[in-house]
Amino acid sequence: MSEHILSSKLYWTIWAVLICLTGITAWVSTVDLGPLNTVVALLIASGKALLVVLIFMHVKYTSEKLTRVVIISALFWLLILLGLSLTDYFIRRPGLAGGA
Amino acid sequence: MATAVSIAAEREHYLNKEYGIRSWLLTTDHKRIALLYLASITFFFFIGGFFALLIRLELLTPAGDLVQADTYNKLFTMHGVIMVFFFLIPAVPAVLGNFLVPLMIGARDLAFPKINLLSWYCYIAGGILVLHAMLTGGLDTGWTFYTPFSTAFSNTAVVEAGLGVFINGFSSILTGLNFIVTIHRMRAPGLTWSRLPLFLWSHYATSVIMLLGTPVIAITLVLVVLERAFHLGIFDPTRGGDPLLFQHLFWFYSHPAVYIMILPSMGVVSEIVTCFSRKRVFGYYFVAMASIGIAVIGFFVWAHHMFVAGMSLYAALIFSILSYLVAVPSAIKVFNWTATLYKGSVSFSTPMLYAFGFIGLFTMGGLTGLFLAALGIDVHVTDTYFVVAHFHYIMVGGTVMGYLGGMHYWWPKISGRLYPESWGRLAALIVFLGFNLTFFPQFILGYLGMPRRYWQYPPEFQVLNVLSTAGSTILAVGYLLPMVYFLWSMRYGKLADDNPWNAAGLEWKTTSPPPTFNFEETPVVTWEAYNYNELPALEEVRVER
């Protein structure tokens, strides 16, 4: 396992970027974009998650196959969660609810 | 014999290397951490069991005479929370897995020994919070924490209990992480993936579920806590939330959690069945891949818990079909164990009795699961005792049988002592009889329409309920017996030699109990798993008892 040392300056920069993005999320929620509000909020959130995973969790600098496998399976599992939940939400109609 | 005693007394091993409370609480030895887990899950098992007995006592008569409805709600909730999160989920992986994973792959310890100790402290911290919640207000949401009741209506300690389960979740995540890295990186030379004991395959699959599923329940419980404490509108429909979202998130973890409970026990059964029929497991590759298959497909079926909750009918159809699919790998395992017995020289030692119990009871639990996966039948039996009986056949008939079988099988390795075999067989028999007497009547009760989670019931259900309560007291005796004779054997049991079952597997190639770093020198593996055709029969090496 080779250690990859990152400068603390980079960490602080990323931290500042994350704080800014949080501020933007809060500000955007006060602007009425219609259904786009959710889309923008989710995009910013995904960007923040990406920064944390790549920089703070050192995934950008890893060559470990195992790390990559874990990241890819985690994303795949997230897709299962979202995808199969949406089979309910996209086709849920009151008259067609299952059971009683 | 006298010389054996003095030699064993002189030899240094993980139990006598250091003494004192500090040497245990700060240990990073996976074997000692396994024993810390053993003591704590046993403690929680008896608390959870105590609640179960109170529930059964209340249901002895149709009227609500022992406790009132509110107390009854708290009883079944605490029974569920403690048994699921503090016993069933950690039982086999954190005790037997912790002890055996490094031994079985020929390693000195797990990949991250300190993280392993941290996992136990997470477990204890979560446990203390839940116990404290239990003593100050209790919890009445059911172990499922369903919203909006849990976030808007319950007057009990939901926040504290939720945080306790949240913290306990990290012990699961850390254990899973440790196992995955250890199995990938620390196998002895020659121990290829295709030579891995099935116990390790099933623990690998379990670890995948722990690592990828547990964060979802953890964050879901945090959302419950946030909604309850700060009135965010996530699940509460009056604030724009969606209560079914909670059920989706909760069962996304909690259905696979059933496989966290059952897969490790399946691994135990694979080890026991091969050893006591002296044969290589039938269809090794299929059994190994069935574990991985269960771990993956297990994540595609969660909404079968929500068929009558008001979700989309089309989604229900999809989940119903997928739920049938997950039965396939489980069935492969049952058939392959049975085929392993064929023409084997089968001996009915205590661990094997538990393995037989597992196979029979798990099959009944699994088949009744298919009843519940069928949309039409599920509507009829949802929230009845049929469901209660079904999952107890899986969790108690399956997981606990496997756990007890494994405890007996590896006890000589863990303690260096033999348990009394005839008492062992008697206890296994009592557990099996008590279990069936407790839970079989509940299938009938449920089918007749008795709902779960009520403290009273119509008088015509009494006979079956009396049978069930009688069974639960027999079961309690069956569970107390092993604890008594295991403790007894630590002092008075005959000394075990290194391999009392003449079993295959690296854990039997070191001394009993093993030294702190497991092996004097790193073993080199040149054989397939379960090479029983190359080992002498059990009778030829059987120690006089």
Ligand SMILES: [Cu+2]
């Ligand atoms: Cu399920």
